Amino acid sequence: MITRMERQLEKQNRIIKWTLKLSIKSLVIFSIHVLSMLLIILIDGLDYRAKISLFAFLLAMTLWITTKIPAGLVAITLIMFIILMNAGEPDLLYHSLSEEVVWLMIGSFIIGEAVKVSGLAERLTFLILRKFNKKSNMLLGLSSVLFASAFFIPSTSGRAALSLPIMNQLSQKFSPKEQSVLAILAPVIILMSTSATLIGAGSHLIGIGLLESTVDQSISYIQWLIWGVPFALVITFVSFLLIKWMLWPRNGLKVIESEQTEGKIIDKKQLNGEEKKTLILILFLVAGWVTESIHGFDIAFTTMVGAILIMTPNYGIISWKQGMNSVSWNLIVFVAAATALGKVLVDTGIVKWIENEILSVLHLFIGAPDWLIVLIILLVTVTSHLYITSHTTRAIVFIPGLLLFAETIGVNPATVAFISLIGMNYCVTVPVSSKALLLFYEEGEISYEASNLVKISAVLMPIYILVMMIFYFSYWQWTGMYL
Template sequence: MPSKVERNKQKQNRLKTKIQSMPRKTAIIISIHILILIAVIFIQDLDYSAKVSLFAFLSAMTLWVTTKFSAGWVAMALIAFIILMNAAEPDLLYNSLSEKVVWLMIGAFIIGEAVKKSGLAERLTLFILSKSNKKENVVLGLSSVLFASAFFIPSTSGRAALSMPIIKQISEKFSSKEQSILAIIAPVIILMSTSATLIGAGSHLIGIGFLESTAGESISYIQWLIWGVPFALVVTLLSLIVIKWTLWPRGSVEKLESIETIPVTKPFGKDEKKTMVLILFLIIGWMTESLHGLDIELITVIGAILFMMPNFGIISWKQGMNAVSWNLVMFVAAATALGKVLVDTGIVEWIESEMISVLHLFVVAPDWLIVLMILTITVTSHLYITSHTTRAIVFIPGLILFSELIGVNPSTVVFLSLIGMNYCVTVPVSSKALLLFYEEGDISYDARNLVKLSAILMPLYIFIIMLFYFTFWQWTGMHL
């Protein structure tokens, strides 16, 4: 019979053999989790609940990017982990389905299906396709339509919802690999064009509201257009170039198949007219949110109900429900809850205080260094604050205080910060527009491609903002 020492040695050998036989990727993922755990444990300013929640969030980010596990399963499993570790109440899971973004997405899928069934999506698609027989020009035409939508649809998620049926129609002319890139191009163009106008995102209005109430200054709609449109055009075009360079399949066929243009010129059908009227009411509802007080999410759901109305709507209730990607809805619910728990446990407040304390060191710093620090904080904020609106609420008051402390123009600081916060391309959970196209089913993209794209696009985005600040924006009256 082997001795205790020999038995221990045998166990160590078996463990060593298992570790050596473990796939390299698995070993790396486990190592990353161990490093995250050690780092989180040694953060003294966070309590137990915050540490567990931060570990779960970072774990989710790691698994989404490095594995092929279902994103919804990962998010749901880590929500359950937080609850089982007594870091949150079970309501965290149950209430996740009551998040606004969940109902926005349900409504968006239904509206998208109605637009498709009415024939309107096909008409617009054929119109875009008929203008060129080259895929590159078709993508440029699609991007132009998405860019223009920023001026009359004040919601990135609303623009993404209306673009989905068009993207699905256009993607039929592209290969499967090209379709996955189209699923990235659409939300990225939507996000990059957000900076063009004051109504491009709710965070803009929140930031201006803080500026008016705290510093007594403001940025007018026209002034924002002067500063925002040229920047949005440049950064949108550069994004297209970077996507084409880094992600577009090499050696793909450039020309499209023959396109029939007859449906474009035929008279509008009854369902198409009805759909256009309903979409017009939706857009008006989205644009006048500040007047009637109804959330964009509620307006979207009401629109979906009208599209499914018996004897009047475009699709039936059953068709509407079948059109919803419930897999994606569950993922968004759990992922949003993961982001929300960072706020509830004080993690976001801790990150904000740490960053603002760093900014105080730059009281006598040159302009370029102040701008770079503001942009570094705001552009990277999407990695740990998943809600665009929350980013504005968390950072803008502190940045206005910072501007007054070092004696710089608060309007400039707010504008630069809001433009910086508009960047949210690294992970799907950082933007509703990205989420709508993630794991959607018909066309979807790989989260790893987003990380690959962002590795180039994020520093480029910061560089373009700095370039604009020290040239065009200063020439048109912006200064610190």
């Protein structure tokens, strides 16, 4: 007969064995979650709904970065957690699929499939391969093309959508490890080049609009080019070198295997009917994106119009079934749930609370030297992507407060607006902070791990701030920028 003491010993042994099975990493993650929960409970300025939502968001960020659990499963589980804890309504789950970014990505996948099926992606791939026979040269060439696209495609997500099928086709010439680097390189270069032009991101136009309506100042398109292009060139090149140095495999083949005979045949062929239709459609999409302010339809709606035309029976390029099969539904569910998690931060007042806390601290710097004011603005704006996942929302939330801060301490609002908008363009730490990053995250053909993005950001973020500081006290002041 088993005594009570023996049962207790057996139970203790089971607990010890279970504890030993837990890795140190798991214990660290669990400890972080417990600590963050305790800290959130102690915050006085947030109500119950806000505290639950903030804990869920931090939990999601940690699990995405540190574990192999599918990102979509994490996001949708935590949405359900918020609802079950009575911190949100079931509509939070249902309405997540109505987000603009969800439909933008569905349309982008369909258009990408058309570019691939028509043969246009293959043609462009061989055109690039003909120009470059070394992988390092090709990476630099691709980065140059992506940088140049900022001047005629006024959307980071639009540029990512058009580059996706090309990157998928080119990735066949690279090893799996190299493909994961390509999946990070493309969106990062797209994001770093955003600062080159006023139309590079919608947040720029929002920020300038707020500047005009608040203090009756503005920054012209030409002035933005003068300030933005040199900075964008430098930080894009630095990002390229950093990604290549930190992530690119050292022992891989340096030369791309030649397929010149097949490439010449494709190159000499005239564009077929499908390629012509696809090319015309892409030009239509670019025109629709550029003229958004005229017709009033946002980029997601324009993209879906293009996707519908692509799948039109008898006249389109691919069938409905092909279009639906091309969509990475795993990624779509993740994006929908992750976007809803970010939206909850705004709806429950967490973002407003963070904004008030930050701005209350900023007012302590009245009379501070220029270098300290610039540094504080950069620390606030560059890190804002960690808790406000929407680029546009960051501009709407922070620009009015920062303009008020500029007037309070007696500095130039236009300079504060420009520095703030450039600072907000940094959003490289987690996939949910940018639609361009999301398009390449967990995609079927090429993808990257969130942990690699964090590694890059840990080094790139301080470099980004440093380069902005150097630019302000040198080139930008020489060209008329002052506080």
